[in-house]
Amino acid sequence: MIVYLETERLVMRRFTADDVELLVGLDSDLEVMRFLTGQVTPREEIENVVLPAILAVYAEHQELGTFAAYQKADGAFVGWFGMQPTKDPEVVGVGYRLNRTAWGKGYATEGTKALIDKAFGELGMDRVVADTMAVNHRSRAVMRRSGLRFIRVYHEHFDDPLPGTEFGEVEYAVDRRTWEAGRRA
Incomplete structure (x- = not known):
């Protein structure tokens, strides 16, 4: 396994074409x-869509994409973390999707902080962004604990909206200058 990123309790690697079952298991929990x-x-x-799209990002952006995350302690798959390209080459979007068994253990914050540090420290990005539904309070808390700051609420049109869509989406972000100031504090 080629390690993309390592934290105190997690190790992340690129997905491969053999990882269908990991994604099926993760995305089968309502x-x-x-x-x-x-x-x-x-x-x-x-x-046919999700995994090929994940693999395609690696081909275009060597250091970006969606990465399978495992617990160091026992090797259990916990989910994925992503650092995605945006329209601006100096801005990346971060996100995660974790198995329910990994919820509430601090993995989301730990992995997201590590992605943010890599974005600024190694990749030279100027800004990191993230978004979620306004009603997704747990993800919003992860964003805040990770050092991202609330930017705005915005509304998108969905043909088949989820419950809570009427409250909008929220954007969080941090820029390089703020990140650097936080590291000095």
């Missing part, structure tokens, strides 16, 4: 998908 699609992701969609 609670995990509650604020994303509100439904499980069908296996054929993971095989």
Whole structure:
């Protein structure tokens, strides 16, 4: 396994074409998908759309993408963390999706902080952004604990909106200068 990023308790690596089962397991939990699609992701969609899209990002952006995360202690798959390209080459978007068994253990914050540190410290990014549904209070708390700051509420149109969509989406971000100031404090 080639390690992309390591934290105190997690190790992250690129996904491979052999990782369909990991993604199927993760996306088959309705609670995990509650604020994303509100439904499980069908296996054929993971095989034909989701995983190929993950692999395609690696080909275009060597240091960015979606990374499988494992507990160091026992090697258990906990989910994924992502650092995605945006329209601005100096800005990346961070996110995560964790198995419910990994919730409430600080992994989301630990992994997100590590991605932010890598974005600024190694990749020379100027800004890191993240978003979620306004009603997704647990993810919003992770964003705050990770050093991201609330920027705005915005509304998007969805043909089949999830419960809570009417309250909008929220954007959080941190810029290089703020990140550096926090490291000196």
